[in-house]
Amino acid sequence: MDMGLNELPDDSLCRIGQVVRSRKGKDAGRWYVIVGISEDGRRVYLADGRKYTPAKPKPKNTIHLQRTGWYLDEIAQSILSEGRIDAGRFQALLSGLYRNEQQGG
Incomplete structure (x- = not known):
């Protein structure tokens, strides 16, 4: 099944739809997807589909x-074109990503 998971060039900045991992804080090690970016680009808004949804992201x-x-x-196309993403579809995409990561690949 094609999840729309693509590789980004190493020199890219944070983009909506990019998968990231927290390095600092209480949530260190957790995986998120960027669902928004502040105007100055220094803060991003993250969703994990569990505690932080696309409707209520974590800055x-x-x-x-x-x-x-x-x-x-x-995820990126839905947010950029419609300004939102269906929470169920977001969960389904992330579940596939978690399974892929756990299987090592």
């Missing part, structure tokens, strides 16, 4: 994040 400073090369096209 976090970008210096506390580890960027991955993963990018979820469907």
